[in-house]
Amino acid sequence: xxxxxxPRGWGKVAETAxxxxxxxxxxxxxxxxxxxxxxxxxxxxxxxxFAPLTLDNFKRAWEAAPFARYFxxxxxxxxxxxxxxxxxxxxxxxxxxxxxFPGATVVFAxxxxxxxxxxxxxIVENYKTxxxxxxxxxxxxxxxxxxxxxxxxxLLRQTFKMVPKELDDAAxxxxxxxxxxxxxxYVPLGRPxxxxxxxxxxxxxxNNFLWPLIVTNSVESRPLTVGLQVFSxxxxxxxxxxxxxxxxxxxxxxxxxxxxxxRQFVQSFMRAGIK
Amino acid sequence: MLGPSLALLILFTHWPAVNTLIDSVYSTPRPRRPSRFVGxxxxxQMMADPIFxxxxxxxxxxxxxxxxxxxxxxxxMAVWVNDxxxxxxxxxxxxxxPTVLPMIAVANIWLFFYTPQYGLLAQxxxxxxxxxxxxxxxxxxxxxxxxxxxxxKEAGFFMIFYLAALQTISPSLAEAAALEGASRWTYFxxxxxxxxxxxxxxxxxxxxxxAFRTIDHIFVMTRGGPDNAxxxxxxxxxxxxxxxxxxxxxxxxxxxxLALLGLLALIQYGVLERRVHYR
Numbered sequence: 001x002x003x004x005x006x007p008r009g010w011g012k013v014a015e016t017a018x019x020x021x022x023x024x025x026x027x028x029x030x031x032x033x034x035x036x037x038x039x040x041x042x043x044x045x046x047x048x049x050f051a052p053l054t055l056d057n058f059k060r061a062w063e064a065a066p067f068a069r070y071f072x073x074x075x076x077x078x079x080x081x082x083x084x085x086x087x088x089x090x091x092x093x094x095x096x097x098x099x100x101f102p103g104a105t106v107v108f109a110x111x112x113x114x115x116x117x118x119x120x121x122x123i124v125e126n127y128k129t130x131x132x133x134x135x136x137x138x139x140x141x142x143x144x145x146x147x148x149x150x151x152x153x154x155l156l157r158q159t160f161k162m163v164p165k166e167l168d169d170a171a172x173x174x175x176x177x178x179x180x181x182x183x184x185x186y187v188p189l190g191r192p193x194x195x196x197x198x199x200x201x202x203x204x205x206x207n208n209f210l211w212p213l214i215v216t217n218s219v220e221s222r223p224l225t226v227g228l229q230v231f232s233x234x235x236x237x238x239x240x241x242x243x244x245x246x247x248x249x250x251x252x253x254x255x256x257x258x259x260x261x262x263r264q265f266v267q268s269f270m271r272a273g274i275k
Numbered sequence: 276m277l278g279p280s281l282a283l284l285i286l287f288t289h290w291p292a293v294n295t296l297i298d299s300v301y302s303t304p305r306p307r308r309p310s311r312f313v314g315x316x317x318x319x320q321m322m323a324d325p326i327f328x329x330x331x332x333x334x335x336x337x338x339x340x341x342x343x344x345x346x347x348x349x350x351x352m353a354v355w356v357n358d359x360x361x362x363x364x365x366x367x368x369x370x371x372x373p374t375v376l377p378m379i380a381v382a383n384i385w386l387f388f389y390t391p392q393y394g395l396l397a398q399x400x401x402x403x404x405x406x407x408x409x410x411x412x413x414x415x416x417x418x419x420x421x422x423x424x425x426x427x428k429e430a431g432f433f434m435i436f437y438l439a440a441l442q443t444i445s446p447s448l449a450e451a452a453a454l455e456g457a458s459r460w461t462y463f464x465x466x467x468x469x470x471x472x473x474x475x476x477x478x479x480x481x482x483x484x485x486a487f488r489t490i491d492h493i494f495v496m497t498r499g500g501p502d503n504a505x506x507x508x509x510x511x512x513x514x515x516x517x518x519x520x521x522x523x524x525x526x527x528x529x530x531x532x533l534a535l536l537g538l539l540a541l542i543q544y545g546v547l548e549r550r551v552h553y554r
Contacts, residue, residue, distance in 0.1 A: 023369035125291030148283035
């Protein structure tokens with residue numbers, strides 16, 4: 001930001017105060033959940049500075065539901081989806097960026113349609129498809145509709161288009177096959193975009209809820225989000241401390257990752273957003 | 276190279292979209308009564324269905340409540356954390372954190388805030404001697420309460436895009452404006468804001484899709500209640516499709532949602548794009 005319009009004096013004080021106030025409001029729900037999860041339940045609604053700390057809520061939540069299994073499911077889902085997305089989107093993006101074929105614009109428009117019509121909107125039909133394929137209630141069923149990602153194809157296509165044609169030609173003159181060119185020239189140059197896309201994809205699928213809720217119904221395939229919902233809605237005599245502990249556990253890996261790599265995280269989101 | 280992606284896109288996007296259209300003019304198959312062609316019957320049922328209309332209105336109010344508010348807040352946040360204020364990194368982090376949390380998880384926390392009598396809001400209001408309403412349990416406040424949660428979740432995400440755009444604006448523009456004697460507000464209104472229009476369009480598209488797709492918190496907080504006061508269109512589709520197993524009617528409802536999203540896409544790309552100033 002240029003210095004000429006930077007706030008000064010009282011203006012700066014007011015701006016800082018406003019920004020801090022909003023930040024406090026924004027972080028309050030999370031701060032509250034952390035407080036509740038680490039204190040005995042009688043302190044859920046009573047705030048005393050020296051209330052005893054405890055890990056008991058986490059222990060009880062962990063024992064009350066198969067969270068280990070849910071973690072494993074979510075981990076398998078997120079890594080599996082990302083791996084398939086990276087391969088498929090790279091291939092498709094390369095085709096769109098470097099080959100001219102009849103109807104390319106129409107095909108690309110068909111791909112972009114998914115940006116508007118996400119699989120979440122077509123839950124009824126996609127459920128029928130999964131049922132016909134006989135894969136209901138499995139981890140692949142959660143991931144399949146998202147594997148061919150219009151967003152990923154679009155993002156990588158933009159990146160690949162910026163690779164200088166001379167670099168491509170030089171590699172081909174050296175006798176490299178198209179796949180070798182893709183692997184040795186394009187993919188390394190697209191690294192920052194891959195990281196950005198990876199973060200977006202991981203956080204999306206870690207947090208996704210509606211489709212996994214519909215397509216799974218057993219502990220063996222349920223991801224964390226669905227597990228958490230089952231846990232907090234069947235719990236009789238609501239104990240907020242335990243629900244907060246379970247909530248934090250569910251979000252912890254992403255949250256810790258975000259706190260550690262805050263800078264890269266935010267910047268990769270920025271990069272992913274710039275068209 | 277395109278094969279695998281196209282096959283999956285057709286299988287999970289185009290084919291189901293076309294099938295939804297077909298299913299919407301057929302009745303729901305039942306064990307003793309196979310599906311048969313019924314023409315516009317599902318749509319006639321929809322026109323006469325008060326819950327459908329309520330879900331539409333709810334969704335409209337939800338969209339009107341979330342989209343402008345979260346975009347305005349995002350812009351304000353971005354301008355603030357773009358300036359050199361004390362603790363800028365921490366503030367930026369505070370705004371962005373809700374974005375990385377699962378909606379289903381934050382809904383649990385907000386559920387407690389809204390709980391009558393001993394919830395956090397009730398306690399804060401109680402300290403001032405006010406008895407707050409049953410936020411999620413009464414018809415008048417439930418939709419507002421879930422709207423607030425959506426705004427809180429999304430504003431920080433949109434802030435990132437504004438922040439990125441603000442940082443690409445050349446400082447020489449500000450210097451030129453200052454030489455001309457433009458005030459801070461004039462500089463924002465006449466230079467920064469117009470240059471941010473492509474970002475606003477991008478954010479708007481995301482916000483609109485989000486307003487019709489984000490229903491995770493409804494599951495935890497209200498399940499569409501009380502009395503359908505928070506039933507949004509996609510949530511109603513879920514109920515009809517998976518609680519009542521009325522797939523024909525669910526298809527007709529989905530057609531409405533698809534038409535709505537398609538129309539919005541046309542407006543956004545066709546009309547707004549022409550008025551957006553590109554660099």
